[in-house]
Amino acid sequence: MGSRRGPLKSAVPSNVVSPVRRCSRTACGRPAVATLTYVYADSTAVLGPLATYAEPHCYDLCAEHSERLTAPRGWEVVRLLDGSVPARPSGDDLEALANAVREAARPQERAAQAGGGARTADPMEVARRGHLRVLRSPDN
Numbered sequence: 670m671g672s673r674r675g676p677l678k679s680a681v682p683s684n685v686v687s688p689v690r691r692c693s694r695t696a697c698g699r700p701a702v703a704t705l706t707y708v709y710a711d712s713t714a715v716l717g718p719l720a721t722y723a724e725p726h727c728y729d730l731c732a733e734h735s736e737r738l739t740a741p742r743g744w745e746v747v748r749l750l751d752g753s754v755p756a757r758p759s760g761d762d763l764e765a766l767a768n769a770v771r772e773a774a775r776p777q778e779r780a781a782q783a784g785g786g787a788r789t790a791d792p793m794e795v796a797r798r799g800h801l802r803v804l805r806s807p808d809n
Contacts, residue, residue: 690723692731701729705738714740717749772798 690701704720705728707713716738720727730738740746796803 690719690729692734693728694730694734697731697734699731699733702732703730703735704728705730705735712744713747714738714744715747715749768799 691697692699692701693705701719703716703718704724706715706717706724706726708715716730716735719729723729738746794802795805
């Protein structure tokens with residue numbers, strides 16, 4: 670009869686797990702700092718602070734990959750701030766600021782449009798700036 674062997678032993682102990690979660694990107698071994706989740710129903714990619722535990726349908730990303738993250742065409746990226754990193758203006762924020770500066774630089778053009786164009790039915794409205802309205806104080 671054949672020889673009797675003991676239990677099989679693994680070359681790597683199974684109880685050794687790295688305490689640091691790593692970036693999910695292929696060939697990237699940097700520590701993860703953010704978690705990416707896709708919301709397929711809304712065509713949205715949500716990037717937030719590192720989740721407390723690894724989820725099977727989420728992706729952990731390092732600082733470099735989380736900063737360079739882009740979403741598929743037609744999708745929106747929502748970045749949730751964790752409060753420990755100062756917020757940086759996005760491209761949309763900078764474009765809105767530039768549009769506001771351009772708008773403020775043309776007061777004569779806006780006054781001519783307001784005086785000669787169609788007025789609103791609101792007697793409290795004094796002026797407009799894009800979607801914003803300047804209203805007269807009710808006690809004047």
